[in-house]
Amino acid sequence: MMTIEDAQNRVDQWIKEYGVRYFDIKTNMIVLTEEVGEMARVIARKYGEQSAKKDEILDLEDEIADVLWVLICIANQSNIDLTKALEKTINKKTIRDSQRHKNNSKIL
Numbered sequence: 583m584m585t586i587e588d589a590q591n592r593v594d595q596w597i598k599e600y601g602v603r604y605f606d607i608k609t610n611m612i613v614l615t616e617e618v619g620e621m622a623r624v625i626a627r628k629y630g631e632q633s634a635k636k637d638e639i640l641d642l643e644d645e646i647a648d649v650l651w652v653l654i655c656i657a658n659q660s661n662i663d664l665t666k667a668l669e670k671t672i673n674k675k676t677i678r679d680s681q682r683h684k685n686n687s688k689i690l
């Protein structure tokens with residue numbers, strides 16, 4: 583089983599072994615946007631009203647992993663510990679939103 587820390591280390595090792603170096607953060611931000619767009623395309627075709635083009639492959643798992651990959655690259659090159667960051671976000675959301683969604687009649 584791969585932890586978030588393992589994932590950050592695996593991506594870092596891969597970049598050092600095969601990627602030469604991280605793309606600069608601005609390039610990675612653009613690549614992240616591109617990958618999010620590819621993920622959106624799959625969702626639009628699979629779950630939305632768009633139809634797939636002839637022979638188009640719609641692989642949501644692959645596109646989500648691409649997004650995660652670039653996100654991890656950006657975290658690594660910014661010295662961000664994603665485990666700590668996610669814990670902080672979960673706590674923030676719990677404090678801020680613990681009742682918000684339960685009281686949202688639109689989703690009940």
Ligand SMILES: [Mg+2]
Nearest residue numbers: 617620645648
């Ligand atoms: Mg992709």
